[in-house]
Amino acid sequence: MFEFLKRILNINIFENKKEIKNENNIKNKNDKNSASVKNQIIINGKKYNNISSGNLTISNNKIYINGSFIENLKNIEEKNIKIEIYGDKNFISIDSCETVSVNGNVYNIKLINGTVTCNDVRNDVTITNGDINANKISGKCNVINGDIKCLN
Numbered sequence: 311m312f313e314f315l316k317r318i319l320n321i322n323i324f325e326n327k328k329e330i331k332n333e334n335n336i337k338n339k340n341d342k343n344s345a346s347v348k349n350q351i352i353i354n355g356k357k358y359n360n361i362s363s364g365n366l367t368i369s370n371n372k373i374y375i376n377g378s379f380i381e382n383l384k385n386i387e388e389k390n391i392k393i394e395i396y397g398d399k400n401f402i403s404i405d406s407c408e409t410v411s412v413n414g415n416v417y418n419i420k421l422i423n424g425t426v427t428c429n430d431v432r433n434d435v436t437i438t439n440g441d442i443n444a445n446k447i448s449g450k451c452n453v454i455n456g457d458i459k460c461l462n
Contacts, residue, residue, distance in 0.1 A: 351375075352394040354386060365401040368393075391424075402426075418449075425456075 351358045351366065353373065364376040368391070373380040383391065391407040398414040404421050412428035419426055419435045419442070426435070427443040434449040435442050437456055446462040 349397040351396075353383070354392055361397070363398045363400060366395065366399055366403070367401075368404045368407065370405070 349359070349361045349363065351361050358373075358375070358380065361375055365374075367374040367377075368383070371383040373383065393404070393407055393410045395402075395410070395412045396414065399412065399416050401418045402410065402412070402416055402420070404410060404424060406423040407421075408424060410421065410424060410426045410428075412426070414428070415430045415432055416426075416428050417432045419428075419431060419437070421437045421440055423439045424437075425441045425443070426437065429445050431442075431444050431447045431449065431451075435444075435447060435451045435453070437453045439455045440453070441456045441459065442451065442453060443459045445460070447458075447460050451458055451460075
């Protein structure tokens, strides 16, 4: 009977090691995939890759990254602008959008119309019409018409 239990336990241990190895392989693949989208911005489905952690400005329907003009948004069919950012940003300034989702940290945010969701805001947030959802806000938070949801 003891040999039978030992055999069962050895098999279970072997299966657990195998499961751990498979789990580590999946995690490594996910880490590689997340690294490939780091420093990426997606605006209404259009991807902009290899964007540094500098500044993003959308003003008068024009996209600027680190002060350089990228694209004009006047010709897009979608009137509700949805922005996804992968990686940290120093400054985000947007006139109007539906949502800004930052998969990273932001140092300063200025938004006239829209909702921002991010990890941490390391400095100040100013939103005229919209909401901020963040894990932590380290600086001043000024929201005129909207809500502030902060986990910490």
